[in-house]
Amino acid sequence: MxxxxxxxxxxxxxxxxxxxxxxxxxxxxxxxxxxxxxxxxxxxxxxxxxxxxxxxxxxxxxxxxxxxxxxxxxxxxxxxxxxxxLRDDARPSGRLRVTAPLTLGGSAVAAVVAEYLQRYPEVSVELVLADRLSDLIAEAFDVAIRIGPLADSDHLTARPLRPYRMIVCASPDYLRRHGTPTEPAHLAEHNCLHHLLWHRNAGWRFDALGPEPLQLHGNFATNHGEALRRAAVAGCGIVLQPEVLLADDLASGRLVRLLEDQLPPPRPVHLLYPRDRQPLPKLSRFVELAMQRMGPESE
Structure with missing residues (x-):
């Protein structure tokens, strides 16, 4: 070995x-x-x-x-x-290790990685998706995507990305059959599709209701965001999910936004990498591409 x-x-x-x-x-x-x-x-x-x-x-x-x-x-x-x-061509090569949260990583970050590999096939990328805070230095990650406020660090560079928004939505077919809620209280009359973690621990939160979550009922719950998305598109009920997971469905009209002005503000998202005066080409090119596709200016 x-x-x-x-x-x-x-x-x-x-x-x-x-x-x-x-x-x-x-x-x-x-x-x-x-x-x-x-x-x-x-x-x-x-x-x-x-x-x-x-x-x-x-x-x-x-x-x-x-x-x-x-x-x-x-x-x-x-x-x-x-x-x-010191290489003459300075073309990105080697191994790049990236870590990101499951939902954001499986959608937006995975798309960036795929485009990056098409541009720089000499690089091999390891994308580790996990809803835990990885230690970049100890676990030898080159890049991390983090959701939420950051602690101060002298060892990491942080670049802001598009905020992480949660949205409430449903299919046009469901709304035709059951009506369109215009305020959070109306959701009690609807079939709400739950993520198991949010259902048990967090609930659905709205600015008008303060910090307490709104406890709702529904006939489907799962711990998988993609399963919730499919159920919502099929007209099974109303769903609360990250905007990044539902972007294509919203753009195509398969899902319709609800209660937009009553949801809590989005959470900050940052791209982190170890501070270095001269980052390797494999890292600098990835950061450039991620900022182009996921940065605030790309909205």
């Missing part, structure tokens, strides 16, 4: 706290993660991790080796960056 790869896997295990989480972060199986760790331990002749059925922790040797791994991997990344910057 590649020793540098094994070191990167070991760092991921130490940062995430488990083989399973490291496997997800490194796009490996948990079995392969274990093989990487065993190879390092055999090479060093020492145990790096103390493991039992419930938890694991670094040994003294493991803690010292972890610091060295971080330093070595950082030096390798810097060396690769220098080599790429």
């Amino acid at each position: 590649d020793k540098l790869r094994s070191m990167a896997v070991f760092v991921a295990v130490a940062d995430t706290g488990s083989f399973a989480a490291a496997a997800e972060a490194e796009d490996l199986s948990a079995v392969m993660v274990g093989k990487h760790i065993r190879q390092l331990e055999q090479h060093l002749g020492a145990r790096l991790l103390q493991r039992d059925t419930r938890k694991q922790r670094l040994t003294e040797v493991g803690a010292a080796f972890l610091d060295d791994c971080r330093r070595i991997l950082d030096q390798v990344r810097q060396a690769e960056a220098v080599a790429e910057r």
Whole structure:
């Protein structure tokens, strides 16, 4: 096995706290993660991790080796960056790791990645979609898309993207059969399609009602946004979903916006990447394209 790869896997295990989480972060199986760790331990002749059925922790040797791994991997990344910057053509190449939230990532970010790959086929892209905050440095991500306010950071550059809007909508057929609600209270008379997480924990919020969510009823709930979209297009009821997921349906008239002026303001969205005086071509070109397609000026 590649020793540098094994070191990167070991760092991921130490940062995430488990083989399973490291496997997800490194796009490996948990079995392969274990093989990487065993190879390092055999090479060093020492145990790096103390493991039992419930938890694991670094040994003294493991803690010292972890610091060295971080330093070595950082030096390798810097060396690769220098080599790429010195190339005559400066054409993007190498591996680009991107992380984004599930819904936004599966629609808008995935479209940017597809266009990027068409332009720069020498780059291989890993797009990791997860509704959790990834650590760009520890997990070796080049770019992250984040929804919501940002904490101050001296290590990351943040570029604003189009805000993340939630919208209420329904199909023309449903509205013909059941009428069009003109205020949030009218939704109690309609079949509302729920996302399971929002239904149980958040509900539907409207400016006129203050911070308390509106508890509604309906005959369909799911934890998958695309399933809700399909049900709404089929005329099954009224849905609350991110605008980015429904953009094509709204543009085609398959869905109609409702209660637009009564929804909470959109949440901010940013593109983040490690601060560098001379970003690699693969990163700078991706940032340029993402800003063109998802930036505020592209609305």
